Structures are given as C-alpha cells and as structure tokens.
Amino acid sequence: MSKQELVVLGQDCDADTDTGDGCCPALLDAPLDEAQAADLAKVFKALGDPVRLRLLSMIASRAGGEVCVCDLTPAFDLAQPTISHHLKLLKQAGLIDSERRGTWVYYRPLPQMTDRLAAVLTRPAGASAAESPSAESPSAGSGS
Amino acid sequence: MSKQELVVLGQDCDADTDTGDGCCPALLDAPLDEAQAADLAKVFKALGDPVRLRLLSMIASRAGGEVCVCDLTPAFDLAQPTISHHLKLLKQAGLIDSERRGTWVYYRPLPQMTDRLAAVLTRPAGASAAESPSAESPSAGSGS
Numbered sequence: 006m007s008k009q010e011l012v013v014l015g016q017d018c019d020a021d022t023d024t025g026d027g028c029c030p031a032l033l034d035a036p037l038d039e040a041q042a043a044d045l046a047k048v049f050k051a052l053g054d055p056v057r058l059r060l061l062s063m064i065a066s067r068a069g070g071e072v073c074v075c076d077l078t079p080a081f082d083l084a085q086p087t088i089s090h091h092l093k094l095l096k097q098a099g100l101i102d103s104e105r106r107g108t109w110v111y112y113r114p115l116p117q118m119t120d121r122l123a124a125v126l127t128r129p130a131g132a133s134a135a136e137s138p139s140a141e142s143p144s145a146g147s148g149s
Numbered sequence: 150m151s152k153q154e155l156v157v158l159g160q161d162c163d164a165d166t167d168t169g170d171g172c173c174p175a176l177l178d179a180p181l182d183e184a185q186a187a188d189l190a191k192v193f194k195a196l197g198d199p200v201r202l203r204l205l206s207m208i209a210s211r212a213g214g215e216v217c218v219c220d221l222t223p224a225f226d227l228a229q230p231t232i233s234h235h236l237k238l239l240k241q242a243g244l245i246d247s248e249r250r251g252t253w254v255y256y257r258p259l260p261q262m263t264d265r266l267a268a269v270l271t272r273p274a275g276a277s278a279a280e281s282p283s284a285e286s287p288s289a290g291s292g293s
Contacts, residue, residue, distance in 0.1 A: 032202065033209040033263060036224075042199035042206070050197030055186035058176065058193070062186070065177040080180075116272060119177060123270040126263045 034129045051098035065114040074110045178273045195242035201235045209258040218254045
C-alpha cells in the first residue's frame with residue numbers, strides 16, 4: 006500500500022532496493038524535466054510547513070521506530086484533525102507510513118524517501134570546483 | 150548581501166564555512182524546535198514548486214556556474230514576470246544569488262544551502278538498523 010507512494014520520485018526507480026544514488030533525478034546534476042520536477046515538488050511541498058517538519062522530525066527521531074499519534078498531538082497547540090491532516094500529507098508524500106492498532110494510529114518514518122531527497126540535493130562528484138564561482142567578486146547589484 | 154539569506158537555517162551556524170555537517174538541525178536526529186522548523190520550512194517551501202525546482206536545476210547544473218535569465222525563460226511557457234517571481238523566491242530562500250549586468254540578470258547557485266538541506270535529510274550514523282522497523286510485519290490497516 007505504501008509502496009505506491011514511494012515511487013512518486015520516478016517510475017523507473019525500484020523504491021524497495023534503491024537508496025537514491027543511481028537511478029533518480031539529481032537536481033544539481035542536469036536540468037530536471039517537467040515530470041521529475043512535478044514529482045519532486047510534491048515531496049518538498051510536504052516538507053514546506055513547520056508543523057509537518059516537526060511531526061516528521063518527531064517520528065523519524067523516535068528510538069523505537071514508531072510513534073503513537075497520541076504522543077504527537079500534545080506537542081502542538083493544534084486540534085487533532087489539523088494534526089491528522091498534516092500527517093496525511095506526509096504520508097501521501099511517501100515520507101511516513103501509518104498503522105492503526107485499536108484506538109490509535111501509529112506512525113513510522115520511511116527513510117527511503119528522505120534518503121532519496123538527500124541524494125537529489127547532493128552535488129555530483131567533482132562539482133566542488135564550481136562552488137561559489139563569484140563569491141569573491143564584487144557584486145554589481147542584485148536585482149531580480 | 151546574500152549572506153543574510155544564508156543564515157536562515159540557524160543563527161548559530163557560520164554559513165560561510167560550515168557545510169551542514171556539524172551545527173545545524175538534523176531533521177532525523179532529534180525533534181526540531183519551532184524556530185528550526187520555521188526556518189527550514191521556508192527553504193523546503195521554495196523547493197515545493199515544479200517551476201522553481203526546474204529553475205534551480207537549470208541554474209545549478211549549468212557548467213559555467215551562472216545562467217542569464219534570458220536563457221531560462223524560453224524553457225517555460227510562462228511570462229517573464231512569473232519567472233522572475235519564482236527566481237525571487239529561490240533567492241529569498243538562499244538557494245541562488247543574482248547579479249545584474251547591463252540588460253540582464255545572471256543567476257548562480259548557492260551550493261551551501263543545498264549542501265545543508267542534504268545534511269539535514271541525512272540519517273545519523275548508525276541509524277540504518279532502525280530502517281523500516283516493521284516493513285516485514287503484516288499491516289493491520291493504514292488509517293490516519
């Protein structure tokens with residue numbers, strides 16, 4: 006079920022075995038095409054909210070590997086449905102998975118997706134020579 | 150000028166020298182506090198749009214280290230002001246910098262920021278044992 010969500014970053018990727026080093030689009034390596042950009046943007050958009058980032062961080066850093074929703078909500082001054090909505094968006098982005106057991110839903114991280122994002126944001130080998138190409142030059146302005 | 154934007158991910162970080170390995174919040178390591186999450190969310194939000202991702206990718210992957218805005222716009226079926234708006238958001242997030250020379254504005258990547266995001270998304274050493282803690286267990290449901 007969650008595997009469908011994991012392939013969001015590329016239909017040619019094997020989400021179960023690939024950790025993002027080989028097959029997936031590298032943002033800094035070559036221009037993304039429209040489909041790659043659309044897939045990636047969904048995941049970054051899910052991360053583009055402070056509450057969702059804190060939720061993901063709480064889930065991913067939990068030693069036991071999963072967190073009851075009942076342990077997440079007290080950290081926020083937000084209603085339970087709002088927290089659930091944010092968790093749903095993280096799940097739809099393939100960043101977490103959930104399992105209902107009795108009264109509560111338990112969330113666990115899907116590290117394959119964060120691994121993949123980290124890989125996407127990592128500069129290709131040998132790119133460091135191009136770092137800050139004009140960092141030392143005087144800036145003539147900064148209009149956009 | 151751009152250095153003010155680079156410290157967005159943490160006031161205690163030296164944006165000029167640190168590449169994100171040491172001082173900055175690691176999303177997967179410990180729960181982010183509210184300020185850290187707010188700072189990080191701004192950058193991820195800037196990446197949460199397909200046009201901005203493609204623009205960043207085009208700029209970051211350009212061999213010469215910078216791209217004229219006149220070379221970016223033809224790739225999109227969008228008006229120049231729209232492209233400029235997206236570029237402004239990328240710049241405000243500290244992902245790119247710009248310089249006006251004559252008629253055109255030239256954009257270059259700020260790899261410190263993508264390096265930092267990659268570090269934030271990288272699992273702490275030794276965390277692999279916790280990967281997919283219940284991947285093999287039967288799922289009892291997936292309600293959120």
